Amino acid sequence: DAKTTQPTSMDCAEGRAANLPCNHSTISGNEYVYWYRQIHSQGPQYIIHGLKNNETNEMASLIITEDRKSSTLILPHATLRDTAVYYCIVQYSTLTFGKGTMLLVSP
Amino acid sequence: GAVVSQHPSWVICKSGTSVKIECRSLDFQATTMFWYRQFPKQSLMLMATSNEGSKATYEQGVEKDKFLINHASLTLSTLTVTSAHPEDSSFYICSSIPMAGRTTEAFFGQGTRLTVV
Numbered sequence: 001d002a003k004t005t006q007p008t009s010m011d012c013a014e015g016r017a018a019n020l021p022c023n024h025s026t027i028s029g030n031e032y033v034y035w036y037r038q039i040h041s042q043g044p045q046y047i048i049h050g051l052k053n054n055e056t057n058e059m060a061s062l063i064i065t066e067d068r069k070s071s072t073l074i075l076p077h078a079t080l081r082d083t084a085v086y087y088c089i090v091q092y093s094t095l096t097f098g099k100g101t102m103l104l105v106s107p
Numbered sequence: 108g109a110v111v112s113q114h115p116s117w118v119i120c121k122s123g124t125s126v127k128i129e130c131r132s133l134d135f136q137a138t139t140m141f142w143y144r145q146f147p148k149q150s151l152m153l154m155a156t157s158n159e160g161s162k163a164t165y166e167q168g169v170e171k172d173k174f175l176i177n178h179a180s181l182t183l184s185t186l187t188v189t190s191a192h193p194e195d196s197s198f199y200i201c202s203s204i205p206m207a208g209r210t211t212e213a214f215f216g217q218g219t220r221l222t223v224v
Contacts, residue, residue, distance in 0.1 A: 032211070041218065044151070095153070
C-alpha cells in the first residue's frame, strides 16, 4: 500500500496562498492522489484529485510532480474558514488516512 | 454533490448499553460503506468496510462482535456499538463512494460524537 507523509502543521496569513506538500514516493502507476480536509468535529470534505496532470477546481489547485512522488495542494487565497486538517490520500481499495497537516489561517 | 446523512450527530449513553448509528446515502446507491473512528487530536482510523448484502470486513484489532455493522440496502448502513464502555467514546464517521458516475471521491457523513458515561 502506498503511504503519504505530510508536515504536521502549517501557518498561513489570510488572503495569501497556502501550499500544502505531500510525499507519496511509493505510489503505483494507476493510483490517484486525493485531497480531503476536515474542519473540527465534522466529516471530511473532498477537495480535489488527480492522476498525473495538474488539476484545478473552484476550491484549489493540485500540482503533481512528473515522477508522481509528491504533490502540492494550493489554496490560492486562504480564508479563516480554510483552517482545517488537510489529508493527502492515495486511492486504493479503501480510503486510509494519514495524520494530515493542520493548516491554521490567521488574520 | 452526493450526500451522506449520518444520525445521530451526538449521543450520550450509559455504560453497558448499545447505541446504533445510521448512515444513509440520499442521492446515490452506496454499494460500499466505510466506517471510521476518530479519537481527539488523531486521524481517522478505518474500522470496517461493509458491502450491501454481505458481511462486513473488519480491520485488525476491531472486534466484530462489539461493533455490529449492517448494510441491508444500497442506501442504508448501520453501526451498532454493543455494551458500550467509556473507552468507546469517540467520533464515528461513515463514508461511501457513489457506485456509478465519473468521479470516485468519497462522501462523508457529518459524524457521530459518542460519549459513554
